[in-house]
Amino acid sequence: MTRQQSIEVNTRGRGTYDLTGSVQEVVNRSGVHVGLCHVFCHHTSASLLLCENADPQVRADLEAFMARLAPDGDPLFRHDLEGPDDMPAHVRTVLSGTGLTLPVRDRCCTLGTWQGLYLWEHRTAAHRRRITVTVLGE
Amino acid sequence: MTRQQSIEVNTRGRGTYDLTGSVQEVVNRSGVHVGLCHVFCHHTSASLLLCENADPQVRADLEAFMARLAPDGDPLFRHDLEGPDDMPAHVRTVLSGTGLTLPVRDRCCTLGTWQGLYLWEHRTAAHRRRITVTVLGE
Amino acid sequence: MTRQQSIEVNTRGRGTYDLTGSVQEVVNRSGVHVGLCHVFCHHTSASLLLCENADPQVRADLEAFMARLAPDGDPLFRHDLEGPDDMPAHVRTVLSGTGLTLPVRDRCCTLGTWQGLYLWEHRTAAHRRRITVTVLGE
Numbered sequence: 076m077t078r079q080q081s082i083e084v085n086t087r088g089r090g091t092y093d094l095t096g097s098v099q100e101v102v103n104r105s106g107v108h109v110g111l112c113h114v115f116c117h118h119t120s121a122s123l124l125l126c127e128n129a130d131p132q133v134r135a136d137l138e139a140f141m142a143r144l145a146p147d148g149d150p151l152f153r154h155d156l157e158g159p160d161d162m163p164a165h166v167r168t169v170l171s172g173t174g175l176t177l178p179v180r181d182r183c184c185t186l187g188t189w190q191g192l193y194l195w196e197h198r199t200a201a202h203r204r205r206i207t208v209t210v211l212g213e
Numbered sequence: 214m215t216r217q218q219s220i221e222v223n224t225r226g227r228g229t230y231d232l233t234g235s236v237q238e239v240v241n242r243s244g245v246h247v248g249l250c251h252v253f254c255h256h257t258s259a260s261l262l263l264c265e266n267a268d269p270q271v272r273a274d275l276e277a278f279m280a281r282l283a284p285d286g287d288p289l290f291r292h293d294l295e296g297p298d299d300m301p302a303h304v305r306t307v308l309s310g311t312g313l314t315l316p317v318r319d320r321c322c323t324l325g326t327w328q329g330l331y332l333w334e335h336r337t338a339a340h341r342r343r344i345t346v347t348v349l350g351e
Numbered sequence: 352m353t354r355q356q357s358i359e360v361n362t363r364g365r366g367t368y369d370l371t372g373s374v375q376e377v378v379n380r381s382g383v384h385v386g387l388c389h390v391f392c393h394h395t396s397a398s399l400l401l402c403e404n405a406d407p408q409v410r411a412d413l414e415a416f417m418a419r420l421a422p423d424g425d426p427l428f429r430h431d432l433e434g435p436d437d438m439p440a441h442v443r444t445v446l447s448g449t450g451l452t453l454p455v456r457d458r459c460c461t462l463g464t465w466q467g468l469y470l471w472e473h474r475t476a477a478h479r480r481r482i483t484v485t486v487l488g489e
Contacts, residue, residue, distance in 0.1 A: 077488045115454050117463030119403040127257040132292040154408040178345040187255030207454040212215045265395040270430040316483040325393030350353045
């Protein structure tokens with residue numbers, strides 16, 4: 076059994092946006108009891124993050140870590156067509172990844188107690204992001 | 214055909230733990246000849262690593278690299294509820310990833326000659342980690 | 352339905368090699384209309400990159416970023432059996448990843464407009480790299 080559905084997310088610029096509920100809903104409706112759920116972000120400057128969901132400071136610290144590693148306006152980068160956050164957004168996307176695969180059991184993704192699924196917008200401006208959820212199994 | 218099984222691993226704290234044999238055993242028993250094997254770690258401070266399996270120094274060097282990039286007690290981090298290794302463990306997990314998908318052929322994961330599959334514990338204390346292996350295919 | 356095929360790529364040393372066309376061809380021939388396509392690189396010093404495909408400077412900047420983060424001959428590394436680029440190649444592979452899963456719709460991977468799929472060779476010398484493409488779905 077294979078089910079596929081797209082989700083659109085309007086971001087308000089750099090930061091994380093909780094997708095856990097939306098993805099679980101797609102999996103539940105798919106009717107797949109055991110299998111895999113794949114989530115994919117069709118962009119090169121936004122990624123998907125599986126991360127501690129209890130203390131928002133964890134995501135703020137991850138943001139600070141990325142800002143230190145690949146700061147906006149970093150003189151190392153020559154690609155800056157869309158501004159000082161253009162190339163840092165590509166780097167952050169490569170390091171965190173645009174696809175996540177999760178195990179499915181009893182019609183839901185069996186995440187750990189502290190695992191939340193987030194869209195991670197890396198551009199400073201607001202963007203509309205397209206995500207595709209594919210559920211495979213029995 | 215879909216098969217799913219969980220594995221529990223007791224770590225002795227920070228370091229890598231070879232899972233290659235345990236995962237291959239699950240795949241072999243699944244009866245799937247051609248398809249995919251997905252391995253997932255249900256935690257936010259331990260990850261899965263596909264890495265050179267011949268010289269243990271490679272994994273020691275990876276540990277040193279992460280310690281330079283996100284050191285314990287890094288003053289950048291504000292989240293330290295569980296100690297100086299708490300937030301660095303989350304960062305290392307995001308950078309290395311909690312899920313791995315591998316091709317299956319002839320009832321085993323077709324890893325490259327030098328590829329080993331490891332659980333990477335990022336906390337300094339011992340932990341019990343839950344891993345789910347899902348095998349899909351024919 | 353499950354289809355699996357291997358691709359061999361001869362690299363000319365460090366850099367990126369576009370695989371988008373080759374992978375789309377395998378997916379198209381598989382006959383799978385809706386599902387997932389998994390691409391896997393059977394090595395520990397070459398990875399797979401999903402990246403901006405319009406301006407080649409983006410990939411040059413990613414290379415510069417990795418060179419700053421894990422430079423050849425970095426005194427931190429003790430594993431250097433195959434030269435100063437040996438351990439940096441392993442680090443870059445772990446950070447960027449050896450597997451990618453993509454959604455399939457209408458017999459092709461539904462990549463975003465700006466997403467290209469590249470083999471990322473991290474060794475300075477030419478290598479022959481093996482890649483396996485697995486397509487699952489209906």
